[in-house]
Amino acid sequence: MNFQNKNKYPDSWSSFMSESLNDLKAKGLYRKLRVIDNSVSTRVTVDNRTIVLFSSNDYLGLANDTRMKEASASAALSWGTGSGASRLISGNTSQYTMLEEAVAGFKKSESALVFSSGYSANAGVISSLAGEGDLILSDALNHASIIDACKLTKAKVLAYPHCDTDFIINYLDNSPIHKKVLVVTDGVFSMTGELAPIHKLYSICKQYDALLMIDDAHGTGVIGHEGRGSLDYCNMNDAGIVQVGTFSKAIGGLGGFVTGSNLLIDYIINNARSLIYSTALPPSVLASNLEGIRIAQKDTSLRKKLFDLINQMRAGLTRLGFPVFHIPTPILPIVIGDVSETLLVSEYLWDKGFFVPPIRPPTVMPGESCLRISLSASHTKEEIESLLLAIEEYYKK
Numbered sequence: 544m545n546f547q548n549k550n551k552y553p554d555s556w557s558s559f560m561s562e563s564l565n566d567l568k569a570k571g572l573y574r575k576l577r578v579i580d581n582s583v584s585t586r587v588t589v590d591n592r593t594i595v596l597f598s599s600n601d602y603l604g605l606a607n608d609t610r611m612k613e614a615s616a617s618a619a620l621s622w623g624t625g626s627g628a629s630r631l632i633s634g635n636t637s638q639y640t641m642l643e644e645a646v647a648g649f650k651k652s653e654s655a656l657v658f659s660s661g662y663s664a665n666a667g668v669i670s671s672l673a674g675e676g677d678l679i680l681s682d683a684l685n686h687a688s689i690i691d692a693c694k695l696t697k698a699k700v701l702a703y704p705h706c707d708t709d710f711i712i713n714y715l716d717n718s719p720i721h722k723k724v725l726v727v728t729d730g731v732f733s734m735t736g737e738l739a740p741i742h743k744l745y746s747i748c749k750q751y752d753a754l755l756m757i758d759d760a761h762g763t764g765v766i767g768h769e770g771r772g773s774l775d776y777c778n779m780n781d782a783g784i785v786q787v788g789t790f791s792k793a794i795g796g797l798g799g800f801v802t803g804s805n806l807l808i809d810y811i812i813n814n815a816r817s818l819i820y821s822t823a824l825p826p827s828v829l830a831s832n833l834e835g836i837r838i839a840q841k842d843t844s845l846r847k848k849l850f851d852l853i854n855q856m857r858a859g860l861t862r863l864g865f866p867v868f869h870i871p872t873p874i875l876p877i878v879i880g881d882v883s884e885t886l887l888v889s890e891y892l893w894d895k896g897f898f899v900p901p902i903r904p905p906t907v908m909p910g911e912s913c914l915r916i917s918l919s920a921s922h923t924k925e926e927i928e929s930l931l932l933a934i935e936e937y938y939k940k
Contacts (some may be wrong), residue, residue, distance in 0.1 A: 571882040575590030585921040603845040603884045604921030605795025626823035634823025645836045652802035661789030664799030666782045667815030673698040679722035696840040706874040708743040724753035730773030731761035736874030756785040764793030764839040794835035849920040859931040873918040895933040
C-alpha cells in the first residue's frame with residue numbers, strides 16, 4: 544500500500560501547527576536545532592565552520608574530560624549499555640548506591656536520590672511534597688521545570704515577584720491558612736546568574752513553618768568555598784532544606800538528584816512518579832556522574848581557572864558599560880530588551896565565530912530579551928578577549 548500521498552494529520556491539525564509556527568517566526572521567537580559535528584567542547588564544528596561556544600553549561604569542562612570518558616567506557620564494557628527497568632523493578636544497580644552516597648557526601652546531606660534528569664527531579668519532588676490544600680510560593684524567574692512541576696500538583700501556586708521576600712512575608716501574614724507551605728527557588732538563576740536571597744528565605748520558612756526547596760542546578764560544582772553550591776556559598780547546612788541539582792552542568796554528565804534527610808528521601812522514593820515510572824539511567828552515565836563528583840571535589844584547579852575567566856569577562860563587560868551582578872557566577876547576561884535587536888547581535892557574533900544564544904520569551908519576560916554568556920573552564924583568555932572585542936565592534940559600527 545502506498546502511504547506517500549496520504550496526509551499525516553487532519554487538515555485542522557496541520558493548519559493549527561503551521562499557523563503557530565508562522566506566528567512564532569513573525570515575532571522573532573522561532574527556534575531551530577543546530578547540528579554540532581564533533582565532541583562537545585568550547586570549540587565545535589557547525590556547517591564546516593569552527594565556532595567558539597559561549598552557550599554551554601559545562602562549567603568545569605568535564606563533558607569532554609578524559610577521566611570522564613574512561614569511566615563511562617569502562618562501565619559500558621563491564622555492565623552493558625542499558626539498565627533494563629525502572630529503579631523500583633530491577634534497574635537499581637549498586638552504581639546508584641555509590642553515586643547517591645557520593646552526592647550526599649558532596650552536599651553534606653543525610654541522603655540523596657538520583658533521577659534521570661534535573662527536570663524529572665523537580666517534577667517528582669514537587670509533585671510529591673505538595674497537594675490539595677497546600678500552598679507553593681515559587682519565584683517568578685524559576686526554571687520551567689519548577690513551573691511545570693508546580694502545575695502537576697493540586698496545590699495553590701503563587702509566583703511571587705523575583706527575589707521579593709517582603710512580598711512573601713506580607714502574603715503569608717494575610718493569606719488564608721494552608722495545610723502545608725512550600726517555598727521553592729532557583730539557587731543560581733539560569734538566565735541572570737544571580738543568587739537567590741537564601742538566608743532571608745530560610746528565615747521566613749523557619750518563622751512560618753514552611754519547607755524551603757532550592758534548585759541548585761547552576762550552583763552545584765561551581766560556587767561556594769568547596770564548590771558545593773548555593774548553600775556552601777551562604778555558609779549554610781540545614782538538613783531541613785530540600786536541595787535539587789543536576790549532573791548535566793558543572794558535573795559534565797546526565798541526570799538529576801535531590802538531597803535532604805533520610806525521611807525525605809524515603810518519602811520521595813515512594814511517591815515520585817517521575818522516579819517510579821522512569822527507566823533507570825545506563826551504567827555508563829552513572830559511572831561518569833560519579834567520576835564528575837569526584838573530580839569536582841578533588842580538582843580545585845578547574846574552579847580556579849573558571850573564576851579567573853569569570854573575573855576577566857566581568858571586567859570586560861563592565862568596561863563596555865554593561866552591568867554585572869556582584870556575585871560572580873559563570874552566567875553573564877547582556878540585557879538588550881528588544882527581540883529583533885537581540886537576534887541581530889547574536890547573528891553578528893555568530894558571523895564572527897561565536898555562539899552566544901539569544902534568550903527570548905517565554906524563557907525570559909517580554910522586554911527582557913538578552914544574550915546569555917556562559918563560561919567554561921575550557922575557555923581561554925584569548926577567546927574571551929576576542930568575544931569582548933566583537934561585542935564592542937557591534938556597538939561601534
